[in-house]
Amino acid sequence: MLLHISKYIITRHLKRAPNIYHSNISFRRIWTSCQRCQIQPQMKTKRHVSPEMVGVVGLEIHAQIHSTTKLFSSSQVKFSAPPNSLVSFFDASLPGTLPVLNRRCVEAAVMTGLALNCTINKKSLFDRKHYFYADMPAGYQITQQRLPIAVDGTLTYSHLGGKKRNQVVTKTVRIKQIQLEQDSGKSLHDDYRSQTLIDLNRAGVGLMEVVMEPDMSCGEEAASAVRELQLILQALGTCLGNMSEGQLRVDANVSVHRPGEPLGVRTEVKNINSARYLARAIDYEIQRQMEIVQAGGTVLNETRAYDQKSGNTVPMRDKEGLQDYRFMPEPNLPPLLLYDSENVPEGLDPTQVVLIDRLRAELPELPGIKRARLVETYGILPEHSFILVNEDGLVDYFESVVKETKAEPRKVIGWVMQELLGALNQQNLRVSQSPVSPSALAELVNLLEAGRISSSAAKLIFQELWKSPGKSAEQIVVELDLGLVNDREKLLRICQTVVDTHPEQVRAIRSGNKRVLNKLIGEVQKRTKGRADPALVRSILEEQTS
Numbered sequence: 001m002l003l004h005i006s007k008y009i010i011t012r013h014l015k016r017a018p019n020i021y022h023s024n025i026s027f028r029r030i031w032t033s034c035q036r037c038q039i040q041p042q043m044k045t046k047r048h049v050s051p052e053m054v055g056v057v058g059l060e061i062h063a064q065i066h067s068t069t070k071l072f073s074s075s076q077v078k079f080s081a082p083p084n085s086l087v088s089f090f091d092a093s094l095p096g097t098l099p100v101l102n103r104r105c106v107e108a109a110v111m112t113g114l115a116l117n118c119t120i121n122k123k124s125l126f127d128r129k130h131y132f133y134a135d136m137p138a139g140y141q142i143t144q145q146r147l148p149i150a151v152d153g154t155l156t157y158s159h160l161g162g163k164k165r166n167q168v169v170t171k172t173v174r175i176k177q178i179q180l181e182q183d184s185g186k187s188l189h190d191d192y193r194s195q196t197l198i199d200l201n202r203a204g205v206g207l208m209e210v211v212m213e214p215d216m217s218c219g220e221e222a223a224s225a226v227r228e229l230q231l232i233l234q235a236l237g238t239c240l241g242n243m244s245e246g247q248l249r250v251d252a253n254v255s256v257h258r259p260g261e262p263l264g265v266r267t268e269v270k271n272i273n274s275a276r277y278l279a280r281a282i283d284y285e286i287q288r289q290m291e292i293v294q295a296g297g298t299v300l301n302e303t304r305a306y307d308q309k310s311g312n313t314v315p316m317r318d319k320e321g322l323q324d325y326r327f328m329p330e331p332n333l334p335p336l337l338l339y340d341s342e343n344v345p346e347g348l349d350p351t352q353v354v355l356i357d358r359l360r361a362e363l364p365e366l367p368g369i370k371r372a373r374l375v376e377t378y379g380i381l382p383e384h385s386f387i388l389v390n391e392d393g394l395v396d397y398f399e400s401v402v403k404e405t406k407a408e409p410r411k412v413i414g415w416v417m418q419e420l421l422g423a424l425n426q427q428n429l430r431v432s433q434s435p436v437s438p439s440a441l442a443e444l445v446n447l448l449e450a451g452r453i454s455s456s457a458a459k460l461i462f463q464e465l466w467k468s469p470g471k472s473a474e475q476i477v478v479e480l481d482l483g484l485v486n487d488r489e490k491l492l493r494i495c496q497t498v499v500d501t502h503p504e505q506v507r508a509i510r511s512g513n514k515r516v517l518n519k520l521i522g523e524v525q526k527r528t529k530g531r532a533d534p535a536l537v538r539s540i541l542e543e544q545t546s
């Protein structure tokens with residue numbers, strides 16, 4: 001049932017913190033200014049700070065549950081639908097309406113909890129958390145404060161470290177809990193007319209709030225943990241994880257202290273919508289707090305926002321004074337009970353309950369397991385397995401090429417990492433948009449493997465395939481006459497010319513400097529546009545210079 005509300009509900013003079021979900025920035029890889037996590041991140045102006053202090057970071061991540069309907073109503077969930085077109089009486093908090101729990105949201109939270117090694121609470125409770133915002137018409141949010149659906153988990157994540165930043169460093173952050181809760185609506189501020197417009201389409205959409213323990217110490221670690229969580233959620237299908245569309249929003253709690261001393265006062269940087277900004281906001285905040293403590297000041301327990309333009313965090317509102325959520329049990333929802341197949345109480349229809357063991361059995365291959373499998377099965381480097389899993393569709397692409405070729409997977413990975421990813425990144429394309437299909441690349445690798453083309457010709461053919469996707473590698477070899485020259489007579493003649501025109505090099509080779517032979521091989525390749533059979537050329541030149 002939809003409410004016919006005017007396009008927007010308008011609230012005058014209601015000011016909230018700036019909504020910062022609207023950036024289009026999505027990320028593919030995470031790069032931050034922080035080189036080593038234990039080193040203080042650099043700000044634009046370098047000032048002296050105490051070397052012993054460290055940053056402490058704990059994240060709260062709101063993941064929108066991928067479901068066709070909302071957490072407690074049957075309104076549709078859709079990004080960018082016309083304002084207030086997906087609003088039921090319950091979502092608009094009309095008196096007398098009651099919540100009906102969406103089974104899909106419960107299953108998604110259980111799957112996410114299992115994937116994050118959590119204990120699933122067989123009984124969890126819903127609570128009301130009160131605060132006054134124009135985009136939350138009930139005046140409270142239904143959440144799980146006392147007894148959340150999942151607790152005590154871990155997330156293992158990795159990032160590249162070491163001097164050359166090519167070593168995989170693996171860390172673990174503890175998950176305190178995962179709670180089910182409602183999303184709020186959206187307030188859109190029109191400063192010109194001094195109006196706030198309310199869109200309730202998002203009001204009541206199911207969220208999983210993943211609360212992490214303060215186990216991280218810098219922006220890069222936090223960004224890597226979020227990226228890993230994003231991959232896990234996407235693999236599970238419990239959240240689409242698109243940060244620029246607000247499907248994954250991160251609050252970063254940051255403090256500083258000297259190791260061994262109690263944790264410092266935290267600030268909370270709210271609603272960060274990209275991993276890159278998250279890393280920058282945290283590094284900025286750590287530096288800011290260190291400077292305050294260093295100067296003898298105290299850090300205020302406040303909520304801050306990240307300003308993308310300046311790269312700074314700015315105060316939003318004072319947390320201590322203003323927030324009293326007046327939590328109370330949600331009277332309209334009974335405890336949420338979950339079961340394992342063997343202990344469904346008699347008289348209860350097993351199809352009407354959520355079974356934890358069933359969901360556990362259905363979990364897909366998670367990113368960590370996938371990476372280990374790729375390294376084990378194909379003998380590729382761990383860092384390559386990270387890149388494969390990070391790029392959507394790249395594992396499937398790689399495995400399809402491997403299946404269709406006789407070449408070693410290690411050779412295939414070279415093509416995927418260098419040629420394919422290089423070309424995709426240059427044109428900012430996704431794997432699914434690659435003009436070169438896995439079978440086209442496999443055919444090319446097979447020609448190289450069979451010794452029918454040289455490696456430099458193969459690179460040229462790849463570029464041609466990229467430009468004309470309809471063509472096959474074979475076709476390009478014929479059209480551009482790129483086949484390997486292994487006509488002995490022809491190569492004998494070319495080699496002889498090269499030997500005759502390079503007397504000095506020939507003398508060097510004859511006096512024992514065998515490496516100079518490579519120079520002559522290069523000369524032959526120049527004259528054959530890189531098409532000469534390298535093994536044959538080498539043996540002819542060896543004979544001619546002996």
Ligand SMILES: Nc1ncnc2c1ncn2[C@@H]1O[C@H](COP(=O)(O)OP(=O)(O)OP(=O)(O)O)[C@@H](O)[C@H]1O
Pocket residue numbers: 056057058059060211212213214215253254255263264265266268
């Ligand atoms: N001293 C600290 N420094 C950094 N992070 C901290 C510190 N103390 C707690 N945290 C982190 O702060 C977060 C607290 O989240 P939690 O949801 O429990 O409370 P909250 O922030 O008060 O509530 P809300 O959900 O309303 O934001 C956790 O992620 C935790 O790891």
Ligand SMILES: [Mg+2]
Pocket residue numbers: 060209211
């Ligand atoms: Mg929280």
Ligand SMILES: [Mg+2]
Pocket residue numbers: 060251268
């Ligand atoms: Mg918080």
